Amino acid sequence: MHFSLQPILEIKPEILTRLSGGDRFVTHAHNPCLLQILEKTFGWKGTAFLLLEDQKPIGYFSCMLINGRLVSMPHFSYGGLLTSCPDHKELFDRLLPLIKDYFNGKSKGSLPYLVRDSSRVGNWVTDSKVISWIELAGRNVTDVIPAPQMTKVRKAISAGLTSQSGGTELLADFYSVYSRNMLRLGSPVLPLKLFRNILEGYRDGTARVVCVYTDNKPVGAGFLLSYAGFFENTWFSTLSNYNHLYPAQLLHHEMIVIAINEGGHTYSFGRSSIGSGVHEFKRRWNSNETVMYWNYDKPISSDLRKAGLLSQLWKYLPLRIANALGPLVSGRVY
Numbered sequence: 001m002h003f004s005l006q007p008i009l010e011i012k013p014e015i016l017t018r019l020s021g022g023d024r025f026v027t028h029a030h031n032p033c034l035l036q037i038l039e040k041t042f043g044w045k046g047t048a049f050l051l052l053e054d055q056k057p058i059g060y061f062s063c064m065l066i067n068g069r070l071v072s073m074p075h076f077s078y079g080g081l082l083t084s085c086p087d088h089k090e091l092f093d094r095l096l097p098l099i100k101d102y103f104n105g106k107s108k109g110s111l112p113y114l115v116r117d118s119s120r121v122g123n124w125v126t127d128s129k130v131i132s133w134i135e136l137a138g139r140n141v142t143d144v145i146p147a148p149q150m151t152k153v154r155k156a157i158s159a160g161l162t163s164q165s166g167g168t169e170l171l172a173d174f175y176s177v178y179s180r181n182m183l184r185l186g187s188p189v190l191p192l193k194l195f196r197n198i199l200e201g202y203r204d205g206t207a208r209v210v211c212v213y214t215d216n217k218p219v220g221a222g223f224l225l226s227y228a229g230f231f232e233n234t235w236f237s238t239l240s241n242y243n244h245l246y247p248a249q250l251l252h253h254e255m256i257v258i259a260i261n262e263g264g265h266t267y268s269f270g271r272s273s274i275g276s277g278v279h280e281f282k283r284r285w286n287s288n289e290t291v292m293y294w295n296y297d298k299p300i301s302s303d304l305r306k307a308g309l310l311s312q313l314w315k316y317l318p319l320r321i322a323n324a325l326g327p328l329v330s331g332r333v334y
Contacts, residue, residue: 001053001054002053002054002055003051003052003053003094003098004052004055004098005049005050005051005052005095005098005099005102006049006050006052007047007048007049007102008032008048008049008050009032009048010032010033010203010204011032011048011050011060012204013026013031013204013205013227013228014228016030016060016082016228017228019057019058019059019060019082019083019084020060020082020083020084021083021084023082023118024133024230024265024266025078025118025131025230025290026082026227026228026230027076027078027227027228027230027232027268028076028078028205028225028226028227028230028232028234029062029073029076029077029078029079029116030060030062030078030079030082030227030228031202031203031204031205031227032048032062033201033202033203033204034062034073034076034198034202035047035048035062035064036201037194037197037198037201037202038064038073038074038075038194039064040197040201041191041193041194041197042074042194042331044064044065044066044074045064045065045103046062046063046064046065047062047063047102047103048060048061048062049061049062049095049099049102051081051083051091051095058083058084058085058091059081059082059083059084059085059091060081060082060083061080061081061082061095061099062079063079063099063115065103066334068104068112069111069112069113069114070099070103070111070112070113070114070115071113071114071115071334072113072114072115072116072117073116074334075190075194075330075334076116076234077116077129077131077270077271077292078116078117078118078292079115079116079117080115080116080117080118080119080121080295081095081117081119081121088117088119088120088121089119089120089121092115092121092122096110096111096113099111110297111297112297112298113295113296113297114294114295114296115294115295116292116293116294116295117292117293117295118290118291118292118293119293120293120295121293121295122293122294122295122296122297123295123296123297123298124295124296124297124298124299124300125293125294125295125296126293126294126296126300127291127293127294128273128274129271129272129273129274129291129292129294130271130272130273130274130279130289130290130291130292131268131269131270131271131289131290131291131292132268132269132270132272132279132282132283132285132287132288132289133266133267133268133269133287133288133289133290134256134266134267134269134285134286134287134288135265135266135288136231136256136259136260136264136265136266136267137265139260140260141253141256141257141260144256144260144267145252145253145256145285146284146285146286148284149249149252149253149284149285150253152246152249153246153249153250153253155245155246156212156245156246156247156249156250157250159214159245159246160214160215161212161213161214161219161245161246161247161250162212162213162214163210163211163212163213163250163251163254164210164211164213165208165209165210165211165224165254165258166208166209167199167207167208167209168196168199168200170209170210170211171192171195171196171199171209173209173211173213173218173221174195174209174211174218174221174222174223175192175195176218176221177211177218177219177220177221177237177238177239178221178223178235178237179319179322179323179326180237180239180319181237181238181239181240182237182322182326183314183315183317183319183322184240184315185311185315186310186311186312186313186314186315187311187314188314188322188325188326188327188329188330188333189322189323189326189327189330190235190326190327190330191326191327191330192327195209195223195235198223198225202225204227205225205226205227205228206224206225206226206262207223207224207225207226208223208224208258209221209222209223209224210222210223210224210233210251210254210255210258212238212247212250212251212254214242214245214247219238219239219242219245219247220237220238220239220242220247220248220250220251221236221237221238221251222235222236222237222251222252222255223235223236224255224258224259226259226262226264229263229264229265229266230264230265230266230268231255231258231259231262231264231266231267231268232267232268232269232270233251233252233255233268233269233270234270236248236251236269236270238251248281252269252285255267269282269285269287271292274291
């Protein structure tokens with residue numbers, strides 16, 4: 001049998017769902033339009049491929065080449081192979097040399113990679129991240145959201161919190177909350193232009209901002225992406241000084257309502273580190289969990305103490321400086 005790759009610019013989500021064998025995790029990160037958006041934002045080169053066996057499609061893979069390293073997908077929790085073939089690793093091993101030839105021609109050496117996938121396909125794998133999600137198909141919002149969380153939603157509304165959803169007109173409010181929350185966490189922000197480029201260039205799905213306000217001040221913000229019936233609050237922030245008003249609960253409620261009304265089959269709370277406080281918060285929504293594997297070509301070296309120190313120092317930066325430096329870092333840490 002002859003195995004080959006076909007670069008493509010577009011593909012319908014229903015075709016990807018079929019190629020994956022009905023996998024729930026056909027996500028926004030597999031949407032080929034994101035390659036163009038990331039290239040426009042960061043200057044990276046990326047390609048989406050159909051995997052062909054004797055000219056018959058058997059899978060899909062999208063990726064970007066960043067400083068000689070294959071990444072699927074940068075700044076997103078997902079990527080990797082979509083296929084109904086039972087042995088994902090065997091198919092990935094066949095795929096790698098062809099992608100190397102496509103990007104690097106006849107250069108010597110192996111191609112370094114980072115592939116985020118729900119399967120173990122790499123030579124070296126970490127498994128400390130989990131996706132929390134809830135099933136939506138055939139359910140209404142009162143079936144989906146547990147009673148204790150609905151109580152907090154009602155308290156948020158009684159406290160005067162309101163919500164809005166939209167596009168670029170809410171981007172400043174979103175970024176105001178997002179950037180302050182990232183500074184509190186000690187994490188560099190992604191550039192504002194990335195979010196603008198997504199809102200203006202996303203296709204074959206929906207991209208929207210959802211904000212929660214008190215007295216017209218934004219205190220919670222989410223960036224909701226959908227693809228093939230999969231909805232995720234891909235970026236989510238609240239201002240901690242207002243958490244006693246439950247903006248997070250109202251924000252999730254509003255995005256779950258949107259996902260149900262638009263026929264989504266899954267609402268994802270996004271990824272978190274196993275055992276973290278954020279992970280425990282998501283468990284209170286009776287969420288299901290799927291481990292996401294970070295697949296590498298070789299063992300990674302990281303100094304957790306140094307990373308922790310840098311994060312603590314980042315928290316003390318003035319917001320304006322953090323917002324200026326963050327996008328520079330995000331071009332190198334993805």
